[in-house]
Amino acid sequence: MRQTPPSGDNHVRTTDAFFGRVWSLAATVPRGKVTTYxxxxxxxxxxxxxxxxxxxxxATPAESSVPCHRVxxxxxxxxxxxxxxxxxxxRSLLESEGVTFDAQGCVDMKHHLWIPA
DNA sequence: GCCGTGACGATTC
DNA sequence: CGAATCGCCACGG
Structure with a gap:
């Protein structure tokens, strides 16, 4: 919804639906991958x-289908x-998706880091 | 329209 | 390498 045309125009008002845009983008993260803020x-x-x-x-409500744990x-x-x-x-959620962790308890960014186009 | 806040990021000490 | 600080931007009061 409100998905702005992918015609390379992100100039939309950063205000207004910034939250919604974040959730929409976070929802595009493939399972087994993680992204950064x-x-x-x-x-x-x-x-x-x-x-x-x-x-x-x-601020993401738990009822939202936004995989905030992937962020x-x-x-x-x-x-x-x-x-x-x-x-x-x-961590359990990520592991359940196939994400691996290093000895530091951090996500293996070099293998699971996914950045939205 | 200014102040305070915050699941960050990069730099500096 | 770890901790501390500044800077960033958006939202709420």
């Missing part, structure tokens, strides 16, 4: 709005488990 913000036309993207994720930091670090409702919750 900065990547989404960049795809939206605001490379510096990584924080705002994370904010939208936090991680650029470093591969996951979001605060407590924010997800419990420790290891996000």
């Amino acid at each position: 900065g990547a989404i913000a960049r795809a939206l036309g605001s490379p510096g709005a990584a924080r705002t993207v994370g904010w939208a994720m936090r 991680v930091k650029m470093t591969g670090e996951l979001s605060p488990e407590e924010t997800f409702g419990g420790p290891g919750v996000q």
Whole structure:
């Protein structure tokens, strides 16, 4: 919905449906892959709005079909488990999708990092 | 229209 | 390499 024409025009108002745009883009992340806040913000036309993207994720209602668990930091670090409702919750979801983690407990970005066109 | 806030990012110490 | 700081942008009050 409201999917802006892919004709390479992301100049839409960053305000208004920024949240919705983030959710829509996050929903395009293929299963078994993860993306970063900065990547989404960049795809939206605001490379510096990584924080705002994370904010939208936090505001994402659980009933939403948005796989916010597939969105991680650029470093591969996951979001605060407590924010997800419990420790290891996000990690379990990602593992369930086939995502692997390194000894640091971070997502293997070099193999699962996916950036929206 | 200004201030504060925040699931980030990159740089500096 | 780890911690701390500044900068970024959007939203709420």
